[in-house]
Amino acid sequence: MDSGFMHQLLQQLINGLSLGSIYALIALGYTMIYGILKLINFAHGDIYMVGAYIGYVCTTIFHLPFLPSLLIAMAGSAVVGMIIERIAYRPMRNAPRIAILITAIGVSFFLENGMILLASPQPRTFSSEFSASVYHMGGLVINSQQIIILISTVVLMLALTYIVNRTKMGKAMRAVSFDADAARLMGINIDRVIGMTFALGSALAAAGGVLVGVYYNSIDPLMGMAPGIKAFVAAVLGGIGIIPGAMVGGIILGIVEALVSGFISSTFRDAAAFAILILILLYKPQGLFGKNVREKV
C-alpha cells in the first residue's frame, strides 16, 4: 500500500512536471512583456497557437525533422510577435493602459478567427513519425516526449537567462524594464528593445506550441485560450515581470494540478489552480519571487 502510494506520487510528479514545463514556457513570454511594457498580452496564448501551426506546416507538409521545425516555428512566431507589436501596440504606447489591454484582446480574437478562416476549425494532427517511445522504470511510465519537453524547456530557459543577464540586449531590456525614460536618456533605442522582447517571448511560446502539438498530437485554432490563462496564473504566482518566477510558477502549477487530479479529484483541478491565484493575490500580491516595491507616484 505504501509503495503503491509512493509510486502514484512519483508518477503524478512526472505528469505534473511535463505539464508545468509547458505552462512555464508560455508564462515566460507573459512575464517578459509585462516586465517591459506593463502590458498583459492576452494575445500571447494565440502566438503559441500560431507557433504550433507553423510547426505543423514544417513537419507535415515539408517533412522537416523535429529540430529544424521547432527553430523555424520559433523564428516565424518571433516575426509575428514583432509585427503585432509594431502594428497594434506601438501606436498605443502612450494611451491609457486599459486601451492597450483591449487592443490585446482584439489581437487575440484576430489571431484565433484568422486561423479558423485560414486553416478551418478542425483539429489537425502531426505526422506519426513523431510518435513516442515509452520507457518503464520500476513501474513508472515515462514517455520520450515528456523527456524532450523537459529538456527543451530547460535549454530554452537557460538560453533566455543568458540573453537577459549576459548580453548587451539583455542589459538594455533590464534597463528599459527598470525605467524606460531614463534608459532612453542613456541612448537606448527603446523601440528596438521592446520589439526584441516580443520576439523572444513569442519564440518561447511557439516552442511550447510545437512541443504540445507533438505531445498531444492535436492542434486547433482555439488551443491557446486555456493554456494562456493558466500561464497567466503561473506568471502571477511566480511574480509577474520576474523571469525565474515564471519558470517556478509554471512548474508549481503543473504539479499542483496533477496532484489534485491524482489524490483528490479531477473535478477540483481547475478550482485548485485558480484558488492559488486568489490566495497569492490576497497574501503575496507581488508573487513568490517578487520584491515589495513601492509604486512611484
Next chain:
Amino acid sequence: MKSWKKVVGAVCMTTLVAASFTGCGKSGSKSGGGNTIKVGALFELTGNVANYGTSTLNGFKMAIDEVNAKGGVNGKKIELVQADNKSEPSESGNAATKLVTQDKVVAVVGPATSGSVAAAEPILTANKKPLIAPCATAPAITLNKDGKVKPYVFRACFIDPYQGKIMAEFASKDLKLKKVAILNDSSSDYSKGLAEVFEKTFKENGGEIVAKEAFLSKDVDFKAALTKLKAANPDALYIPGYYEEVSKIIKQAREVGLNVPLLGSDGWDSPKLVEIAGKENTNKCYFTSAYTAQDKDAGVQKFIKSYKDKYSKDPDVFALQGYNAGLVLFHAMEEAKSTDGTKVAEALAKTKDLQVANGKFSYDEKHNPITTALILELKDGVQTLVKKING
C-alpha cells in the same frame, strides 16, 4: 401623437402588402383539397450546424422521392416546402409559423438540433400539427414540464440515455466485465447523462464502478486522471464524450499503460478520432452508434446505394434519420387515411415494427423510437460491427 399614428399606418400597410403576397403564394395549390400533400422541412440549412441540417434534409428528400415514385400517400403526391432556421432557435419559431400558417403544411420534419426543436414545437402543438425531429437527442423535447408526453412531438433517433444502457448491457453480458471505471465530461449534459445511465444499468447487472473521474471539454492533458484510474485496476473504462477530447484520452490512456478495453458513445464517430489517437491505440475500443456503412444489412446497403446515386456522396447517420423520419410520417398518414394533424399524430404514436432503412421502428409511450442500435469496434482504426441490438 402624430408619430404614433404614423407607426400604426405603417404597420397596417405592411400587413396589407404581406397579406396580398401570401394570397399569391396560396393561389398556386391548396393543401388538403388539391392533388398534393404539403409537408414542411424545417432545417439548419445555413449557420454553424448547417452540415447536420443539410444531411438530414437530403435523407428526408430521398424518402419523399421514393414515396412519390410509388404513387404518393393516399393517392396524392407529397409536396416539400423547405424552410431555413439559420441554425438559430429564434429563427426556428418564425420559420415554423410561416410553414404552418402561410404554407399550410400538414406536418413538419426537423429541425436537427434539440434547441431549435424546442423553439419550433410550441407552434406546431398550438396548431395541432405533428412534428418529427429526426436527430434531436435531448430527452426533454417530447415531454412537457410535468413529465406528460407532448401529443404532437416525435423523434426518429434514440435518446442519449439509451446509448448508456446498451453499452452497459454489452459490457456486462458480452464482454463479461465486472469492474469498470468512468471518465466523463462534466461540462456536457450529453456525457453526464450517458455516464449516469451506464452506471445504473451496469450496477443492476451485478457490476461494480471502481472509480469515477471527470474532465472539461477542451482539456488536453488527462494523464493525471488516467494514472489515478489505472491504480483502481478496472477491467474497462467508459468514456462518453466527443472525439476531440476522447481521441486524446485514448492516446494518453495507452501511454500511461492502461491497456484495457475503452467504451464510448456516438460522439466518438469521426475519422479524426483514429487520426489523433493513433491507429494502434484504438484497438479494444467499442462505441455505440445508430449507423455504420459497414453494416451488411440489405436495407442499409440499399439506402447507401440510393443515397450515393442521388447525391454522389456517402450518407451519414443524419441522412439515415431524415430518411427514416419520412418513412415513419408517410406510413402514419396512410394508416390515418387522412392528413388531419390530430389523426396523423395518433397514428404516429401507434407506429409499431415499421420497416425502416436500418431495421424495425416502433414508438414507446414517450414518443421515443425503439429501433436498431449498433456496437462498433475499432480494429486498427477501422470500424467493425460487433453487435446489432434490435429495439
